[in-house]
Amino acid sequence: MSEKVLELQGLVVRYGSFTALHGVDAIFNGGALGLLGPNGAGKSSMMRSILGLVRPADGSVKVLGEDTQTAGAQLRRRIGYMPERDAYIGGISGVRGLAQLAELCGFQSEDAMLRAHDVLHFVGLGEERYRDVSTYSLGMRQRYKLAAALVHDPDILFLDEPTNGLDPQNRVRMLGLIERVSKDHGIHLILASHLLPDVERLCNEVWVLDKGHMKHTGSLAELTAAARGAKRVRVELDSVKPFEKAASDEGLEVEIGRVHGELVLSHPERIVEPNAVFALAQKAGIPILGIRDAARSLEDAFLETLEAE
């Protein structure tokens, strides 16, 4: 049986009288996990718990099968954390700063320095490695933070808004780097991001947090799957109105899609079968240009999950 990467059991985190997490239960078996939630949802508290930096008021957090409260410091050797804000050691070169961070995780001095060079090359900062990090551009600093998270070769990579503030080119570059590390080297990824397309691209599992409660845990495909078996149908522009009327007459719920000529057909009690759609179109004399499952975008699914009680 494969080891659970992350296991939260009834996790309660309190700061004084404020409860940040209310008995959260969730299991992550590995791969890439997207952590979604609005500001104040409890993502940071969860992250602190995972890093073993905050003592749960109740419940437990297990990372790679070990309790963070008993093995917190040693577990942090196996976790690479990329914070949202800039975080670097000032007054020394980028490569020396990374080597120091690697040494803190038990690397010998020589290994740490070699590793720092390698990781900086990997993130594309090989040429700038002897510069003070404070002189780096925003994009370079983001990549430096990724290098800092990777320098001690963690088994789990925790990234907090890794593409924040990046221009499109740098964003694609950053996502590419993360994807390579996660998919090619088997490093489990936990990504907290407000940018849902990033989560969609990188993650296969999603947790949605809101006000300290876990709203959804499961695969990304599950979350964005067809709602009640709805179908997304595309017809000629001038056929939209007649097709809408024909579908309504058959007892289907019809929504106008975002793309011109697109309608979303659903039924409150049953799955809308493709054959039924074709039969409807044939009866109305309207040609169908395309039909597919009406999978929701992650954004829709995320908002719906938050709105659901």
Added chain:
Amino acid sequence: MAFRAAEYERFHGERTSRPTWIPIATATLARGWASKWVRRMSFLSLLMGFTIVVLLYVFNQIAPDWRHLVETAGSRVSEQNDGFRIDSKFYLHLLGIFVNPFVLILSLMFGHDLIASDLRTNAMEAYFSRPITPLSYLFGRTVAFVGFLMLATFGPIMLIWCGDLLFSEEGHIDDIANVPLGMFLSLLLSCTVVALMVQAITILTRSAIWTNLVFLVIFVMVQGMGAMLWGITDNSSFLAISYFHDTYVACAATLGELDGLTASHASAPLAFSVLIGLAVVSFSIIMRGLKRRSLLA
């Protein structure tokens, strides 16, 4: 030049379990040593010590019995018979040359930025997401800073001690045998107090400039205030509010020369209590600040 592949590779080497304060201390030493003014001040202090050693050598060459001559001359101009004798009490006078100026200067040039720099660049988040505790972090920083302070204070005093021993007659060792350990212990306490105080001020002000200003004001004002209160009340215990005075008394006590001091001074228990109290308060302030920051707030 070795070719490095720009692809990520897993690490298969060995990891050590050495204490995490060691990389912090070595990095702090490297950072301090990288400052040319810290280097200059450390060398200046050692150079001054070396100069005194050279003078001892020269005196010894010119007049081998110069120690006796100086003692005789001293007893004639002063009521104290041992006023000009080179014994462990003589080393207390060196505190004014090496401790008072260099502790202040090195603290202003190097110590002020130890934690302020990490706060400015948010390095705490990088540190504390790794297997390091606030105590290890503070210990590593303090060890390095105390190392610099000891180099500039204890270093030259030991140079002089070695020179003194080398160019002296037999039997002189009995007069100065307690100097290395006594000085080491008292200066270690004194430098640790300064190191903790500077870092505590840093964590409160979060700024290198403000740390320096506050540190300077505390040192200068408290020094003057102690002397003023002593002048007004004639109670020498007030002198204990001055760090330098406490250092002097602590050194005198560890060298066993407290009874021989002619100038008014605070009692040794009071001086030690003030130094230890300052260390404890500073330590508490730093730990509280670090623990708050280690939660990545």
